[in-house]
Each structure stands twice: as C-alpha cells, then as structure tokens.
Amino acid sequence: MKYLAILFSFFLLYSCNENTELKSEKPNIVLIVVDDQGYADFSPFAMHDKTVKTPNISKLGASGTIFTQAYVTAPVCSPSRAGMLTGKNQFRWDKPASWGPGLPKNVKTLPEYLKEAGYETARIGKNDLGRNFHKYDVREYPLNHGYDEFLGFSAHAHDYLHNSLEMKERTPDPYGTSALLGPLMHNDTIKSYKEGYLTTILTDESIDYIKRKHDKPFFLTLSYNAVHHLIHEVPQKYLDKYGAKPIANYHPDSLIAYGDKKTGTYSAYYDKYSRVGDIKSDEMRAYYLANLNCLDDNIGRFLNELKNQNLYKNTVIVFVSDNGGSPLTGANNTPLTGGKYSLWEGGIRVPLAIVWPNHINKGKTIDQYVSTVDILPTLARLADVEVKDTTLDGTDLLSPVENRLLVWKWQKTWAVRLGDWKLTNAKDNHWKSEPTDQYIAPIIDNMEPKLFNVAKDPGERKDLAQRNPEKVKQLQLAYKRWCDDNIGMY
Numbered sequence: 001m002k003y004l005a006i007l008f009s010f011f012l013l014y015s016c017n018e019n020t021e022l023k024s025e026k027p028n029i030v031l032i033v034v035d036d037q038g039y040a041d042f043s044p045f046a047m048h049d050k051t052v053k054t055p056n057i058s059k060l061g062a063s064g065t066i067f068t069q070a071y072v073t074a075p076v077c078s079p080s081r082a083g084m085l086t087g088k089n090q091f092r093w094d095k096p097a098s099w100g101p102g103l104p105k106n107v108k109t110l111p112e113y114l115k116e117a118g119y120e121t122a123r124i125g126k127n128d129l130g131r132n133f134h135k136y137d138v139r140e141y142p143l144n145h146g147y148d149e150f151l152g153f154s155a156h157a158h159d160y161l162h163n164s165l166e167m168k169e170r171t172p173d174p175y176g177t178s179a180l181l182g183p184l185m186h187n188d189t190i191k192s193y194k195e196g197y198l199t200t201i202l203t204d205e206s207i208d209y210i211k212r213k214h215d216k217p218f219f220l221t222l223s224y225n226a227v228h229h230l231i232h233e234v235p236q237k238y239l240d241k242y243g244a245k246p247i248a249n250y251h252p253d254s255l256i257a258y259g260d261k262k263t264g265t266y267s268a269y270y271d272k273y274s275r276v277g278d279i280k281s282d283e284m285r286a287y288y289l290a291n292l293n294c295l296d297d298n299i300g301r302f303l304n305e306l307k308n309q310n311l312y313k314n315t316v317i318v319f320v321s322d323n324g325g326s327p328l329t330g331a332n333n334t335p336l337t338g339g340k341y342s343l344w345e346g347g348i349r350v351p352l353a354i355v356w357p358n359h360i361n362k363g364k365t366i367d368q369y370v371s372t373v374d375i376l377p378t379l380a381r382l383a384d385v386e387v388k389d390t391t392l393d394g395t396d397l398l399s400p401v402e403n404r405l406l407v408w409k410w411q412k413t414w415a416v417r418l419g420d421w422k423l424t425n426a427k428d429n430h431w432k433s434e435p436t437d438q439y440i441a442p443i444i445d446n447m448e449p450k451l452f453n454v455a456k457d458p459g460e461r462k463d464l465a466q467r468n469p470e471k472v473k474q475l476q477l478a479y480k481r482w483c484d485d486n487i488g489m490y
Contacts, residue, residue: 026217026383027356028210028315029114030306031375033084033221034295034351035077035126035157035228036340038325038438040332041292042066042351046365049332049438051285053293056300060319062363064355065398069369070320071417074410075340075347077156077228077322078130080372084320085109085129085145087376087387087394089407093490097409100130103139104490108389110376111146114219117385122149122209125202125223128156134175136188143187147221151186151205155179158198158225159266160233161249165192170252177267179230179274181250197235199226203298207305217383222302226295229274231287231329238290244283247273276328281436288330313357316382318375321350327435335459337442339435343408343415343426344442345460354397356382368400369417391489407482413447416479420455423465423475449476 040049044061045068073083073090074097082090082101086109094101103109111121123142132138133155142150157179168174168182183192184201193201206222232247239246248254250269255262257272272278279287306312324347325331326340338344352372354360359382373394380387381396395401408415408424415424425447435441444450444463451465451472465472 025314026118027359028214028217028311029119029219029379029383030315030317031110031219031221031223031379032299032317032319033081033126033223034319034321035225036323036326036329036331037227037292037321037351038331038333038339039336039346039349039351040334040438041288041325042321044353045351047335049334051289053289054296056296056303057319060299060303060317060355061353063357064317064353064360064362065364065366067352067366067370067397069367070350070352071348071369071371071406072321072323072350073348073371073373073408075323075342076410077126078128079410080322082129083393084322084372084375085111087373087389087392089373089393089409089486091409092391092486092488095488097411098130102131103129103145105139107490109145110379111142111219111221113146113376113380113385113387114383115146115148117383118216119383120214120216120218121147121220122218123147123152123221123223124150124206124209125152125221126158126225127152127154127223134180134185136185149187149209151191152184152202152223153180153225154185157228157230158184159250160198160225160230163193163196163198163201165190166194167252171266172252173265173267176265177270179266179270181266197233197294199224199295199298203302206302210306210309210311224295224298227288227291227329227331228326229329230270231284231291232273232279234287234290234294238294239287241293242286242290244286244290247279274328276434276436281330281434284328284330284436285332285438286330315356316360316379317353317355318379319351319353319355320372320375321352324348324350325438327430327439328433330436330438332438334438334440337440337460338426338428339430339439341429343410343413343424344428345422345454345458346440347426348408348415349458354378360398366398366400368402369404369406370397370400371406391486405478405482407479409483409487414479416475416482417454418475418478420453421471421475422452422454422460423449423472423479424452425449451475 333346
C-alpha cells in the first residue's frame, strides 16, 4: 500500500506538471482572410442577409467573439492587407495612398514577430501588397517578410480553374491583367495543378500543413481569393443550388469578344466577366452566393480537420474580410452605403471574428469600433510575444478603446472617426459599371466634407456638417494633426 501511495503521489505530481505545461503552451494561430465579403453576407451577424447559406462560418462566429464595427485601413485589398500585416496604417509610408503601398524593409510584420518567438509560419493563398507581383526576390514576397513557407499567388486575383503550367504556357498573357492564371508560387519554385478548383486546392494544402508534425506552435495565414472575381467560376453543384447558369471557362484558342475587339487573351476574358454587363446585375447575386457557399464548405473542412488533429482547442482563429463587399460581384453591405473602392462605411467596415475555445468569450458580440490594425497586437499578446514598437496604430481587439481616433487616406479621399462621429470627403467609385441590386448608393456624391453620426446612422444618410460646424473643425484638426505627426516617417 505504501508503494501504491508513493506511485499515486508521483502520478498526481506528473499530471499537475503536465497540465501546467499544456496551459503555458503557446497557441497555434490561424488567420483566415477572405476577399470582398459583404457586411450583410456575414451570417454570424444578427441582421445578415437570409439568402446567405454559410453554416460553418456561423458556427465559427458562435464559437467566439464577433465585431459589428470592425474597420480595415483601406477599401481595396493591397493597402488593407498591408495594414493588417503590420499593425500600422499603410499610408504612413505610402504617401499617395495608392493601390500599391508595398512593404518597407523597416516595417516589421506579424509573421516576423511570431517567427522570432519560435513559431513556424506559413502563408497559403493570396499575397497582395500591391507591388512586385510574381517576383520571388522582393520584400513583398512572403518568404522575405517572416513566412517559412508560401504556396499561392502574388497578385490581386487568380483564376479559380486554371492552375496548371500547361495553361500558362498556352496563354498569350497569363499575367496580362490584375488577375492571372497558371501554377501557384511555392517557396522558391512553382506547383502546378492539372485539375482542381482553387478554393478547394488552398483548403487541401492548408489541411496538409496542419497535419504535418510541428515541433513548434504554428502560425498559418489562409488567404482565400473567394469571393473575388471571377465570381462565376464555381463548381457546378453550387451553380445548380442557386440557379446560376454555367459560363464557358477561358480557353486560349477561343476568341473572346470585348468591346470592338476580338482576342484570345486572358485579360479580355477577365474584363468581360468581371464587369456587370455580360453578367446582368440580377444574375450576379446568384454567382456570389454560390461562390460564398463553396467557400463556407471549404472553411468547414479545414475547421473539422483542426478538430480531428486535436488542434482546435489550442488554436486562435481570426476570420476577416480584406475590405467591404464589391458592388460588382453581387455582395450585400446592407445597411451600409457604398462598397469596395470607397471610404463609405460599406467599403471599410467588414466581418471580423476571433475564436479560442476556453480563452475568448463564446457567443459574444462587441459593438465598439475596432480596426484590423489591432490583429497584430492582439495575436502577439495571446501568444505572449513582446512588441516594443511604439508606432503601432493597433490596440487590443478584446479591450476596445473608447473614443479612439481612426483615420483613412485613400487616393484623393480621406476619412476620420472619433467616437460616434465620422467626417469624410468620400466619393462613390465603382469603376463606371452598373452596381448590382444589393448596392446602396450614397445620397451625396461629391468630395466636400460630410459629417455623420455613424452610431445612429451607419448608412450615412444624414449629413450633419452644416448643423455641427464645431464638430467638423474638431475632426478636421484631429485628422491633420495625425497626418502631420505620422505620414512620411518610414
């Protein structure tokens, strides 16, 4: 009995030590970035569009905390992703506030912080910082800013169906537009896929990554190109589900009519079907919903594999869209005005959720406004990683700062938010194409400063500038001071 007691005591001691080690273990981190998802198309929100069928995203949101007023730093992908990656407003160094901010060598990234702290790091999917597309030997390439592994593409978009070297070699202009086709970049080489749908491929590769033996905690950025154009490219079963007619895929031997030209170039095909015209506005929503449903199924597969590998409970998951839903793809940003390409709320307020079982509140909604620059400091804190940079624009997502100053600069437009108030000279911009039926156009379409109480009027329907001249002056001054103090410091 005496020996049994000693063994039992040793077992208890060992169990306690093992539990302590498990509790102190750094969490794995998965950052899921989707492309151009509409605000109302995020099913965890109570007021989401009921035509949306995304049960896996709904479960993910219910498993953690969602944010109803989450902002990106720009209304298009490249600058928004730069802000997300660095925890800084990218127009600190990108003075024109352009499509292509790039990534300076002296601006540290989230994967660099985590890698230094012992994480294995990987990026799978879209890599878009607006400059140096398709190049390996540049700062913008993931292996040169903190990722150990990369599989994906370095551009605004990629064809969903043509991912082979053979197709690239047969196409006159595989890089001839903002989108491309052909094999994916894979570390310092390429990986070709004769078959497969890109959303599925990216999910398969991510599942393969988490199934590998990891001696350290991992940070995986799973960056989908869904639900970006070409929105009509989706497996037939999803088209059938939403009654969307199939459209012939690009083929280099086909003559694609666009305007008054006939050409076999990929850019002609992309332009033909990425602008409302060849696909009517009342048809586009069906393609969007099909594409989004396919994305949701793949996210579900990935999350299930995290559970199958016993990784889910010790993994922090962040889900976010890179900007507001596009007016050209059928996205729904209701009740917000505008969408992608503009500083109206519909262009910069996005879906955001964070999950970590038993650590982050389940089923919670945070209505205070936050920013995607908060992702870096939040994940660093959860991973117990010290960030000494005092010029971060981000704070802690889970402890939102009241009456915080947020600023935006995008091409010739700007915006500032302080408390319930937003001042902006936003002007509508949807590339002279017919927006889809879900789009809410602004009431005022000029570049004069417009003042809104976005807490009471998230749709920005009542300009209060003339009634509140002092508030206009206050916000103008706050914006100017921030710009004077911070722009050009890199």
